[in-house]
Amino acid sequence: MSRGRLFKLSHVCNRESSTPKPLFYNPATARQPGAPQLSHFSFKVYSTMNVIRFSDLCARGQVAGKRVFIRADLNVPQDDGGNITEDTRVRASIPCIQMALDAGAAAVMVTSHLGRPTEGAFTPADSLAPVAARMGELMDGRTIPVVANWVDGVTVAPGQLVMLENCRVNKGEKKNDEALARKMAALCDIFVHDAFGTAHRAEASTYGIAEYAPIACAGPLLAAEMDAISKALLAPKRPLVAIVAGSKVSTKLTILKSLAENVDQLIVGGGIANTFMLAAGLKIGKSLAEPDLLDQAKAVIEAMKARGAAVPIPTDVVTAKTFSADAEATVKAATDVADDDLILDIGPQTAQALADQLKKAGTIVWNGPVGVFEFAAFENGTKVIAQAIAGSSAFSIAGGGDTLAAIAKYGIQDKVGYISTGGGAFLEVLEGKTLPAFEVLTRRAAA
Secondary structure, three states, X not given: OOOOOOOOXXXXXXXXXXXXXXXXXXXXXXXXXXXXXXXXXXXXXXXXXXXXXXHHHHHOOOOOOOEEEXXXXXXXXXXXXXXXXXXXXXXXXXXXXXXXXXXXXXXEEEEOOOOOOOOOOOOHHHOOHHHHHHHHHHOOOOOOOEEOOOOOOOOOOOOEEEEEOOHHHOOOOOOOOHHHHHHHHHOXXXXXXXXXXXXXXXXXXXXXXXXXXXXXXXOHHHHHHHHHHHHHHOOOOOOEEEEEEEOOXXXXXXXXXHHHOOOOEEEEEEHHHHHHHHHOOOOOOOOOOOHHHHHHHHHHHHHHHHOOOOOOOOOEEEEEOOOOOOOOOEEEEHHHOOOOOEEEEEOHHHHHHHHHHXXXXXXXXXXXXXXXXXXXXXXXXXXXXXHHHHHOOOEEEEOOHHHHHXXXXXXXHHHOOEEOOOOHHHHHHHHOOOOHHHHHHHHHHHO
16 A cells, blocks of 8 residues: 655754744744734644654664564454454555665564453464464565564574564553563664554553663654654645544544644534534434533634634434444435434535535545445445545545545545554644653654
């Protein structure tokens, strides 16, 4: 899969100063009388120019003969039989691994979490063996041994690539146990963090090892993620449109509030849109919503209104009486929703209006499908949005598991500016939070 174009932070940072500007800083309007005031929210940019890049170490010949430990994000979806159903993250991890092999590393060890195993209680369902098999297929049929019980030492043949079994099985992983982190660090000469999807977690294999490894650096995927996010959020081409969708307002409330104070247009979808419909005085039947957060939704609407913008409320919707793939879909005006209706998608009129809006955007940030796109009868809204993003000349960045699935379903991978492999990490960047991975990598580089 194409990973889209990569961008250097030097393309988007102010040339006169290395100090990052606040999120959505617009020098053309910032000092104009009456211009909207930026909120206290600011993008926590840990400039990837201020961390050690693994690609630079390779280019300088500093990886040859070294033991390289790569923390990848290989947490892929599997069916009941353990078969991988979507391999984006496996594909995205390979460039870093191949880079290490090509640079003459003495040994290349890669690990990841998979699922939610119980620490200290490994089961076959927790194994990375299916991932290693798929990775081997993608690497021209390479055999990748899977090593269990590796914390206290692992034997790797010269130039060999091995998969270290599910790191979340190790006791102390999630709590970033110092002893565990030190043992991991002792296995390598170079630690490479290439798992943006875990960059928001301070765990032993993502944070602790970076503190104690002789060298700690950012892999090409991690660096590219932050380069792309910086391009989209630090100095975006206007108008900046954000699409935030999902089942609950509560899980993305901080994001919505922050974006409402900074973006030019804010589109909500899914269950979140249902809550906003309630806030706008519309009936939603028995649809998923959070009535106790109506005041919060109204605050977001007012924040956008104060900036001369709006949160588009659906004018038509697709409803059903039951939540199932074979449920009968009915398109109706948003004012005609019955008490026993479930809203499962936006209607064609609303979808087209949003598509027209997206085609005029300068930058698009997309997180979440706007309907139950997994069901054919309720996929039109998400499909139209996806195709509009693909057809737009805007720089687009998309993140989140369901978003990745929609992108794959509609085959627009090569038409999205950048596809983020991070879910929670992507959301926390949008919230303005500091990512632990970049804090520790920046600190290690400075030292």
